[in-house]
Amino acid sequence: MLTFLAKRILQLIPTLFFVSVLIFSLQQLLPGDPALIMAGEDRDPEVIEQIRKQYRLDQPIPVQYVYWVKGVLSGDLGESMRFKQPVLDLVLQKLPVTMQLASMALVISLLIGISAGIISAVKKDTVWDYAANVFALWGLSTPNFWLGIMMIFLFSVQLGWLPPSGYVPLTEDWRQSLATTIMPAFVLGNAIAAVLMRHTRSAMLQALNSDYVRTARAKGLLERSVVLKHAMRNALTPVITLGALEFGTLLSGAVLTEQIFTIPGFGKLIIDAVFNRDYAVVQGVVLITATTYISLNLLADVLYVMVNPRLRA
């Protein structure tokens, strides 16, 4: 286990290196003098000079990169031009909001995706199976920003059940907090539920056709316990780790969902930064998402080995 872990972590180093190069080179895409663009509308010569010094724009690009990475490694992701605040602080402020949204979405998608997947596998080639497959196709093909708008129209404008936008932190008032996040969480979880459903279905079909399930049935066990205890436990292992991998989809989706429901999270931060030409914030958000995603990937791998005794050797 330890050697496996060490190997996996060693593999991460080149990946992280290329991620940092990728994010660093984003600023090379800016047309013209980056200092001039990063300074924003006012073009104050003093600010431009400060930026030039801060990013060492007068030095060769590899040198700039080294300084940038040094900063990142010590937790300095640069400063937001707009808020005059360190990028790291900004991101850490917004992170809990997105995390709440993402966790709720993950719970919703696991609940819907896994149960729909199990039902469609057990009732293969029936109306249930057909309905679950239609649901999966619908989930994969509906743009979540459209779904969000339609849900606001139905539940907020027409029925008046839920607030159309805004956010209340969990610590302030949990009822209000749930009311403001349940729609966005559903919108966010919908597409992932479809992916999980498809995987659960095929994993369950495989498990149900296996020898150990035939043995369990031959022993005369109740079909319910065969499905839930014998088949499901084995089928769900890869599905759960897949859930961790879908986290990237969650973060991508959060950008749009937060925009539609005006939730002040991570996604709203990056979009606002894009339109205010606050490039350091854009880079910071991309860097932190990538690092989180890579860590979760590692976690998923480790979990997978831990729950699967055959891989432990």
Add this chain to the structure above:
Amino acid sequence: MVEVPYDSALATQRADETIESPMRRALRRLRRRKGAVAGLIVILIFVVLAVFAPLIAPFDPAAQSWSAVRKAPSALYWFGTDDVGRDVLSRVIFGTRASLLAGVISVGIALSIGVPLGLTAGYLGGWVDAILSRITDAMLAVPFLILAIALAAFLGPSLGNAMIAIGVTTTPIFIRLTRGQVMAVKVEDYVEAARAIGNPRWRIALFHILPNILPALLVQATLSIAAAIIAEAALSFLGLGQQPPAPSWGSMLNSAQRFLTTGPWMAVWPGLAIFLTVLSFNLLGDGLRDALDPKEK
């Protein structure tokens, strides 16, 4: 009508089976999948709409009319009008152009960068493969839409830049797929045979390996077009794609969001159009996957 003896009919059938090319077999299988056929038909309808938009659209998609602001769907305006009195139906029809173009061009970009790199990595192996694979990992580590947003932000908002951003972001999927397929195919006997008779490496890669991995690429390209169309709509929705007043489904949804109480139809039609197009490409992709799978009968 001449009566054909029983055994001769059987003989022709057998002959047919032996000469059926893989392509014809795939087409025959595809025809049996109702979902894929329906998807293909819908895609063709959208292609016709895009190509002949000026002939089909009842109004000029950019013509504003202050006497027809936010009119509900009617006999004159089938899909209603928007906040500045433009015909929603005409805008949806013209919007097809941006969406289909974005889907096809960005996947084209991804294919033209990803396939050569994947071929190189998979066929050469060694340090070339190691470096390319780590770069692929790095790109896949950044969530798709976030990387596309960042690229579009640094390149500047426009439909062209959105296509580049989506194309570049889709590229690692094709590098990885091509590489994996090449690794599986390059140990086959026919590749060995091609090498034995002295073909140069580039010739083996292009003429012996590439044709055999085309089916997998075709399936992935179809599914990627669906994802690219959603991504373009998302970027346009956020204001990073097609710039107003040029019509695109994503930017129509953006303005519709502000008028949900007074003009909900503004949000229904562009969304439905995105949904239908994406659904059709997904159905076609699923159907192609089954039809091209050599293991299935």
